[in-house]
Amino acid sequence: MHVRRxxxxxxxxxxxxxxxxxxxxxxxMHDSQDITFVNEVKPDLCGFQVNWPSSxxxxxxxxxxxxxxxxxxxxxAVGVFYDQPLGYVSELADDILDAxxxxxxxxxxxINTLRYLVDVPIIQAICMHGPEDVERANQSSADLLLLxxxxxxxxxxxxxxxxxxxxxxxxxxxINPANVGNAVSRLHPWGVDVNSYLETDGxxxxxxxxxxxxxxxxxxxx
Numbered sequence: 001m002h003v004r005r006x007x008x009x010x011x012x013x014x015x016x017x018x019x020x021x022x023x024x025x026x027x028x029m030h031d032s033q034d035i036t037f038v039n040e041v042k043p044d045l046c047g048f049q050v051n052w053p054s055s056x057x058x059x060x061x062x063x064x065x066x067x068x069x070x071x072x073x074x075x076x077a078v079g080v081f082y083d084q085p086l087g088y089v090s091e092l093a094d095d096i097l098d099a100x101x102x103x104x105x106x107x108x109x110x111i112n113t114l115r116y117l118v119d120v121p122i123i124q125a126i127c128m129h130g131p132e133d134v135e136r137a138n139q140s141s142a143d144l145l146l147l148x149x150x151x152x153x154x155x156x157x158x159x160x161x162x163x164x165x166x167x168x169x170x171x172x173x174x175i176n177p178a179n180v181g182n183a184v185s186r187l188h189p190w191g192v193d194v195n196s197y198l199e200t201d202g203x204x205x206x207x208x209x210x211x212x213x214x215x216x217x218x219x220x221x222x
Contacts, residue, residue: 021220023191028057090117145169177215
């Protein structure tokens with residue numbers, strides 16, 4: 001079922017425009033209620049973990065299509081993949097996704113081949129543990145980076161590493177309303193990604209989602 005709602009031109013404008021406002025991505029959406037909440041708070045991006053058997057946030061192809069079909073057409077749908085076959089990723093990108101986020105060990109060869117196959121922005125997540133990760137980030141051929149500590153662990157990493165990254169990036173990992181202001185003033189990220197903070201007892205919490213989006217919006221206007 002083809003449910004993609006945003007043209008590649010519009011999606012690339014979101015990623016590459018000179019707009020200096022801070023973007024916010026809410027990630028880990030995995031049921032219909034999550035989409036209802038997302039449509040209400042209207043983040044800039046909405047992330048889905050696709051085919052991650054080890055995660056309770058994982059969604060398969062068919063259910064992902066149904067969720068995206070309910071997503072407000074102004075909010076780009078980002079599929080988050082961990083070392084998935086190129087054919088699987090490219091098929092979903094062509095059919096229903098507005099952007100792809102690579103969360104595993106994918107290298108520039110993988111990214112360049114995927115770019116040949118699809119016409120959506122590509123985000124590469126880099127787990128920031130040391131200088132070698134800074135180098136990997138700076139050498140990435142992705143359109144945008146996402147810097148984090150681990151995959152959905154909900155904790156911050158050593159932000160001094162992010163200060164050495166010379167590419168636009170989304171800051172992830174332990175971001176919440178209490179620390180996002182300091183993160184933005186120190187690191188000047190392209191955007192922030194939030195997942196674990198948004199949950200109460202494993203379910204997305206509308207109040208937390210609204211608070212996070214409103215906090216980020218206020219930072220964009222200071």
